[in-house]
Amino acid sequence: MKTSVNRRVLVTGADGFIGSHLAELLVQRGYQVRALVQYNSFNSWGWLDSSPLAKEMEVIAGDVRDPFLCDNICADIDVVFHLAALIAIPYSYQAPNSYVETNVNGTLNMCQAALKQGVKRFIQTSTSEIYGTARYVPIDEQHPSQPQSPYSASKIAADAMALSYFNAFQLPVTIARPFNTYGPRQSARAVIPSIIIQIAAGRERIELGDVSPTRDFNYVADTCAGFIALAEAGHQVVGETINIASNDEISVADTLALIKQLMRSPVEFITDEQRLRPASSEVFRLWGDNQKLRSLSDWQPQHSLAQGLQQTIDWFSQPQHLARYKADQYNV
Structure with a gap:
C-alpha cells in the first residue's frame, strides 16, 4: 500500500518538537496536512509559528481531551499520526492525573473518532520509556513493559487502548515506538x-x-521518516508495535x-x-532493536x-x- 501524495493526513501535537518536524516533512512529500495544535489564549501554534510551511497546512487549535473536537478533526482524513501527549517525565511525578487525562483519555477520544470517521491508518505514538531499564539488549518489541514513572504508565495504557480498538473494532492501528529523539526545537528538559x-x-x-x-538517540528527521514509512507500509504493519531506533x-x-x-x-x-x-x-539502559521496521519498510537511519x-x-x-x-x- 504505497500511499499517493494526495492523501489527507492529520498530525496531532503538531505544535511540538517531533510533531512540527513531521508535519513539515509530510508537506514536503506532497501530503495534505491537517495540523492540530493545542488551543491557548495567545493564539500560538507552537513551533509552527516559525515554520514557513505552516501556510500550506490546515491548522486547527484544540485539545484531544475533547471528544467532539477529535471527531471533527478526523473527518475526511486517511491517516492519523497521533503525537499529542504530555511527555515530561519529571512533571509526571507532580501531576500524574493530567497525564492520564491527556495521554490515555486523549488516545481513547482519537481512536473513537478515527473509527467513526473511517480512518484508513492510525499511527499511535509510543515511547521507549515503556520498556523501562533493559532486561536484555537490544530491546525488541517483545520486551516486557515496565511502568517506572507515571508518564511511562500513561503511555503503556495509551498503547493498550489503541490496540484494543484494533482487536475489538478493527481500527487499523500501528504502534510507532520511537527511542530517544533529539534535534532542533527539542525541549530544554531533555x-x-x-x-x-x-x-x-x-x-x-x-x-x-x-x-x-x-x-538510543535518534535524530528527529530519522524518527519522522520512520513514522511516514509506517504510514506507507502495507497491511503487515497493522496491529503491530514497531520500534524506531538507531540500534545503538x-x-x-x-x-x-x-x-x-x-x-x-x-x-x-x-x-x-x-x-x-x-x-x-x-x-538505566535503552538500546533499541530496529530490525522489525527495517524488514517491513525501506527505512533506515540516515544520520x-x-x-x-x-x-x-x-x-x-x-x-x-x-x-x-x-x-x-x-x-x-
Missing part, C-alpha cells in the same frame, strides 16, 4: 538540549542528573563528551540533585550521532533560537 544550551550560554560548569544511563546505545557521559568535542568546550560537569529521578524510576548532534548544535547556537530557552533554569 539532556542533549540541556547540555548544548548551557555550553552555548557560556556556562563554565553545567548541571546534569545521572550521566551513567545509556540511551551511548551513555549520557559519553554524549556529553562528544558534544564538548563538537563545541570545542572545556566545560565541567556537576551533579544537580533536583535532576535525579527516584532510584526505582530511573531507566550518525555526530552528524545529528552537529545539526542540533548549529540550530541551538543561533541567537534567536537560544533566546527562547532559559539556560539558567532547570526545566521540569
Whole structure:
C-alpha cells in the first residue's frame, strides 16, 4: 500500500518538537496536512509559528481531551499520526492525573473518532520509556513493559487502548515506538538540549542528573521518516508495535563528551540533585532493536550521532533560537 501524495493526513501535537518536524516533512512529500495544535489564549501554534510551511497546512487549535473536537478533526482524513501527549517525565511525578487525562483519555477520544470517521491508518505514538531499564539488549518489541514513572504508565495504557480498538473494532492501528529523539526545537528538559544550551550560554560548569544511563538517540528527521514509512507500509504493519531506533546505545557521559568535542568546550560537569529521578524510576539502559521496521519498510537511519548532534548544535547556537530557552533554569 504505497500511499499517493494526495492523501489527507492529520498530525496531532503538531505544535511540538517531533510533531512540527513531521508535519513539515509530510508537506514536503506532497501530503495534505491537517495540523492540530493545542488551543491557548495567545493564539500560538507552537513551533509552527516559525515554520514557513505552516501556510500550506490546515491548522486547527484544540485539545484531544475533547471528544467532539477529535471527531471533527478526523473527518475526511486517511491517516492519523497521533503525537499529542504530555511527555515530561519529571512533571509526571507532580501531576500524574493530567497525564492520564491527556495521554490515555486523549488516545481513547482519537481512536473513537478515527473509527467513526473511517480512518484508513492510525499511527499511535509510543515511547521507549515503556520498556523501562533493559532486561536484555537490544530491546525488541517483545520486551516486557515496565511502568517506572507515571508518564511511562500513561503511555503503556495509551498503547493498550489503541490496540484494543484494533482487536475489538478493527481500527487499523500501528504502534510507532520511537527511542530517544533529539534535534532542533527539542525541549530544554531533555539532556542533549540541556547540555548544548548551557555550553552555548557560556556556562563554565553545567548541571546534569545521572550521566551513567545509556540511551538510543535518534535524530528527529530519522524518527519522522520512520513514522511516514509506517504510514506507507502495507497491511503487515497493522496491529503491530514497531520500534524506531538507531540500534545503538551511548551513555549520557559519553554524549556529553562528544558534544564538548563538537563545541570545542572545556566545560565541567556537576551533579544537580533536583535532576535525579527516584532510584526505582530511573531507566538505566535503552538500546533499541530496529530490525522489525527495517524488514517491513525501506527505512533506515540516515544520520550518525555526530552528524545529528552537529545539526542540533548549529540550530541551538543561533541567537534567536537560544533566546527562547532559559539556560539558567532547570526545566521540569
